[in-house]
Amino acid sequence: MNQSEIIIPESSLDRDCTTLSRHVLQQLQSFSAEAQDLSAIMSRIALAGKLIARRLSHAGLMEGVLGFTGESNIQGESVKKMDVYANEVFISVFKQSGLVCRLASEEMEKPYYIPENCPIGRYTLLYDPIDGSSNVDINLNVGSIFSIRQQQGDDLEGEATDLFQNGYQQIAAGYILYGPSTMLVYSLGHGVHSFILDPSLGEFILAQENIKMPPHGPIYSTNEGNFWQWEEPFRDYTRYVHRHEGYTARYSGALVGDIHRILMQGGVFLYPGTKKKPEGKLRLLYETAPLGFLVEQAGGKVSTGSENLLEFIPSYLHQRTPVILGSIEDVELVESFIQDHLKREN
Numbered sequence: 390m391n392q393s394e395i396i397i398p399e400s401s402l403d404r405d406c407t408t409l410s411r412h413v414l415q416q417l418q419s420f421s422a423e424a425q426d427l428s429a430i431m432s433r434i435a436l437a438g439k440l441i442a443r444r445l446s447h448a449g450l451m452e453g454v455l456g457f458t459g460e461s462n463i464q465g466e467s468v469k470k471m472d473v474y475a476n477e478v479f480i481s482v483f484k485q486s487g488l489v490c491r492l493a494s495e496e497m498e499k500p501y502y503i504p505e506n507c508p509i510g511r512y513t514l515l516y517d518p519i520d521g522s523s524n525v526d527i528n529l530n531v532g533s534i535f536s537i538r539q540q541q542g543d544d545l546e547g548e549a550t551d552l553f554q555n556g557y558q559q560i561a562a563g564y565i566l567y568g569p570s571t572m573l574v575y576s577l578g579h580g581v582h583s584f585i586l587d588p589s590l591g592e593f594i595l596a597q598e599n600i601k602m603p604p605h606g607p608i609y610s611t612n613e614g615n616f617w618q619w620e621e622p623f624r625d626y627t628r629y630v631h632r633h634e635g636y637t638a639r640y641s642g643a644l645v646g647d648i649h650r651i652l653m654q655g656g657v658f659l660y661p662g663t664k665k666k667p668e669g670k671l672r673l674l675y676e677t678a679p680l681g682f683l684v685e686q687a688g689g690k691v692s693t694g695s696e697n698l699l700e701f702i703p704s705y706l707h708q709r710t711p712v713i714l715g716s717i718e719d720v721e722l723v724e725s726f727i728q729d730h731l732k733r734e735n
């Protein structure tokens with residue numbers, strides 16, 4: 390059969406050409422400068438994902454890649470070498486981009502400014518470079534979480550306080566899941582879409598568009614080791630799912646993997662506050678707000694337990710909040726225990 394007779398089904402070729410940067414322009418239905426900027430930013434995030442995935446795939450065979458640095462970060466947590474590497478990757482991919490002037494990372498106390506991009510670059514990237522660090526040395530899934538916001542005003546004090554806005558101010562949000570395949574899931578506010586890295590192309594190729602969560606799912610995902618520290622409503626909810634058929638516990642210790650499971654299969658993830666730490670563990674601006682944005686876009690719900698998490702306005706960069714996130718019916722079941730408790734108290 391000569392070359393001209395080889396018929397490549399339109400769908401497979403077109404599918405292989407539906408890269409992330411093309412999809413952004415399709416989503417925005419525009420070739421404006423802003424659309425091109427966002428497309429370029431997402432391409433850079435994809436490059437960060439490829440660099441981190443490559444490092445993770447060889448980590449066990451290389452010196453100095455795994456394990457702890459011996460330092461603690463602003464969170465008071467021990468830092469893994471992969472946390473530092475991944476944090477540097479995100480900084481490097483945005484240099485000379487002209488797009489992103491500021492980076493706010495779980496691993497950096499203050500916002501990081503890329504001088505050549507400021508003040509022209511009006512975008513800010515907030516990110517958790519490696520989420521689920523406890524998994525990284527044992528070859529279990531980890532992720533990166535990202536959120537893109539528009540700079541408001543001139544930020545003359547260099548504290549990026551204009552970032553302290555609610556989750557609906559996010560322009561885009563998403564995560565990269567380093568699992569059996571490397572997957573990027575994102576939303577620009579027009580639905581949730583997933584891409585899978587095709588190593589033979591070195592491109593993230595569209596896998597699923599407009600992901601929708603079921604209104605209910607069997608999974609509840611939480612660290613029950615904290616049960617003894619929880620307020621009563623969360624204990625009552627846990628007793629309920631223990632006593633009723635149709636629930637199953639899944640918890641990996643890595644937020645991105647746990648949320649991806651719930652996004653795809655339904656259910657609820659919860660990380661409540663405790664008596665010692667009422668605000669909980671998870672950070673709003675680069676963990677739960679981006680993931681909550683995705684979940685709401687997919688038809689789910691995200692709550693702090695007392696309000697819509699996406700309405701919550703932080704007062705400092707690394708602010709934490711309790712989080713209940715997932716299928717509407719399951720989030721509302723957890724909330725019902727909180728409301729019942731409040732009624733009994735009043």
Ligand code: AHG
Pocket residue numbers: 466495517519520521522523612642643644645670
């Ligand atoms: P990170 O590795 O970025 O610090 O995030 C870890 C977070 C999150 O991924 C996970 O859901 C949670 O910590 C697990 O906390 P516990 O070990 O307390 O359950």
Ligand code: MN
Pocket residue numbers: 517519520521644676
């Ligand atoms: Mn994290």
Ligand code: MN
Pocket residue numbers: 472495517518519520521522
């Ligand atoms: Mn992290």
